[in-house]
Amino acid sequence: MTDARQGLTGLLDTEAIRKDFPILDRTVHDGKKIVYLDSAATSQKPRQVLDALNEYYERHNANVHRGVYTIAEEATALYEGARDKVAAFINAPSRDEVIFTKNASESLNLVANMLGWADEPYRVDRETEIVTTEMEHHSNIVPWQLLSQRTGAKLKWFGITDDGRLDLSNIDEIITEKTKIVSFTLVSNILGTVNPVEQIIRRAQQVGALVCIDASQAAPHMVLDVQALQADFVAFTGHKMVGPTGIGVLWGRQELLEDLPPFLGGGEMIETVSMHSSTYAPAPHKFEAGTPPIAQAVGLGAAVDYLSAIGMEKIHQHEKAITEYAVKRLLEVPDLRIIGPATAEDRGATISFTLGDIHPHDVGQVLDEMGIAVRVGHHCARPVCLRYGIPATTRASFYLYSTPAEVDALVDGLEHVRNFFG
């Protein structure tokens, strides 16, 4: 044990937790145990979630909201039960405010399209403005660019400071009376920054703009309370929070979901249909056209149960300790530059860095040979790389199963990388 590891507090019992994640026992490249440091891309799945998926398909599989037979009713109860679990997990005032989507990207696209087709007072058109930030994942930039191109609305954004924070110094010029929607990330997927929600929401409320929060990197890692956040929409995805792929969530305030028009049309989202026109089911079904990802929703329900049983606050404390340790250890590596906040304050468990002139691809390849899985590239946040004048970064991200020993393995690995290309 290195000296730096002493005094780490708030760590979870990772020995017990890791037993729930079968993949963490895997070895690669001739018996090297996998060191998985890419949870910001997708988390690993515990046995409890895998079992829920299996159990659903083996015992209850049927389409939802249709059949009168036993297993169809079971499938519906499981699917809607997952909605209850998610609603409780994010402290939603009503379960009807939880819309299941395919992923966070679909959730954000859904908001953009609701507003694009909306009537007054929500309508986005050439007289209005859309606000996002330079720190976003592409999934919270491109839908707004599309909306801007299609409606003529002006797209504006907050820049980033040198130390990886949102530059809110000109907030009154960015968010104005013309602003219809402000969409930003709660936690950056590349910099790890936790953004000051309150200040942005206060300004948005002043001018009557709606607020959409991308919580993809927050929901897995901290207590997410949509009522405390005071946003109008919150989007996140299941696969980053120990759930399966193919299931995302959009939470929206009830009166907005009632007022705003549907985007995708089809089965499930209707009330009555004639050849001339249709009326729509109430939310959330209005926004869930077609057979939904049933098994995936059930899996997400199991994921929420798993995380809640451990406790989101405890998970947050664990990651905070790991992040503090990782920042400290990484800064010991010669030529390593952290891209983003250089302290563990107001930051999530995601750390991007460059290593001298060694390209992140090469860093990642050599680390892989040692069994260490990191993400390399621009992390679907190319504007951030452009902002810092770098082509790409190497990113290590941690979760409830990450250990200080894995941080040490990364630091040792980086030493090996330096020697290899030195």
Added chain:
Amino acid sequence: MKLESMYQEVILDHYKHPHGRGLRDGDAEVHHVNPTCGDEITLRVKYDGETIADVSYEGQGCSISQASASVLNELLVGKELSQAQKIQDAFLELMQSKGQLEPDDAMEEVLEDAVAFAGVSKYPARVKCALLSWMAWKDATAKALSEGKTA
């Protein structure tokens, strides 16, 4: 160790000491990117009739993409277009071989230093890095041809 099969000495050597790097006068210029990793290259070709007078380039990227551009420069400059196309075809075949192709003497004769990339073909995520400059060269040549700059 598998890693050394990818990072051959000759590749690391080209990476550290690239041939013909920098942009010079050309008949056509292209800019190619590898969207998955952010590697970029700007490449110019200069023809003297059917002969490749120069391939100049600038860019940023990993050792594989940078070394590959250097090898391309070394291999193609001075060659006739038809011969260069044969080399490009052979390199493409090697890179798409998923590590199954053991370069024989004939291939080695055509590809020279570029056979060192055989190991890269085992890594699907890196094949695009190795091909970046070659695709840019092909594109730039097509552009130069369509603009009638070569004979």
